[in-house]
Amino acid sequence: MSMTDPIADMLTRIRNAVSRKYETVRIPASKQKVEIARIMKEEGFIKSYEIQPDGKHKSLVIGLKYSGKNQPVIKGLQRKSRPGLRLYAGKDAIPYVQGGLGLAILSTSQGLMTGRESKRLQVGGEVICYIW
Numbered sequence: 001m002s003m004t005d006p007i008a009d010m011l012t013r014i015r016n017a018v019s020r021k022y023e024t025v026r027i028p029a030s031k032q033k034v035e036i037a038r039i040m041k042e043e044g045f046i047k048s049y050e051i052q053p054d055g056k057h058k059s060l061v062i063g064l065k066y067s068g069k070n071q072p073v074i075k076g077l078q079r080k081s082r083p084g085l086r087l088y089a090g091k092d093a094i095p096y097v098q099g100g101l102g103l104a105i106l107s108t109s110q111g112l113m114t115g116r117e118s119k120r121l122q123v124g125g126e127v128i129c130y131i132w
Contacts (some may be wrong), residue, residue, distance in 0.1 A: 004083055006030060010060075011077040011129060018064055029060040035112040036105060036128070037062055043103055043114065045074050045131055070105045076102075080127040090124040102132030 003009055010027050016111035027033060029051050035048035039058060048063035065073040081087040088096060089106065094115045097104050104115035108125035118125065 001039045005079070007032065007128060008038065008079045008082065011079055014062065014064075015075065015077050016053070018074050019040045021066070021070060021072070023064060023100065025062050026054075027060045027062065028054075029058040032107075032112065033060055039103075039105055039112060039114060040131065043131075045103070074131065076130070076132050078130045080129055081120075088124065089127050091118070091122050092124075094119050094124065095127065095130075098132040102130055105131070107127050 004117045010033050013025050013027050027097060034051065040046045041049055046062050047065040050061045052059050052061055075085055078113055095104050106113060106118050106125040107128050108113060108123045
């Protein structure tokens with residue numbers, strides 16, 4: 001099976017797992033997906049992430065986080081830049097997500113980082129996704 005947008009697949013798997021109230025979700029691993037999971041963990045959207053061997057390949061296992069009465073911490077995930085339409089933001093045009101309550105993940109020349117971090121470092125880049 002050929003997949004043209006593995007990041008969109010990752011976000012969809014997380015979105016589906018959250019809607020079904022799963023504890024974990026297993027995703028085929030890549031460096032970029034692991035970096036996205038690292039940022040989500042640092043910002044408190046997920047409980048944990050771990051890379052596990054899965055035959056010839058590796059899998060990324062993400063522990064989902066819930067609060068209160070089984071309410072998911074992740075309310076929404078949205079892929080912005082995609083293979084058919086890349087979306088870039090300059091250092092002065094980095095988007096706010098949900099009035100500052102959400103998170104924009106950008107791919108910059110210095111690696112993947114949040115919108116807040118890229119503003120602080122004065123770098124722009126490709127807007128990968130929004131999380132709130």
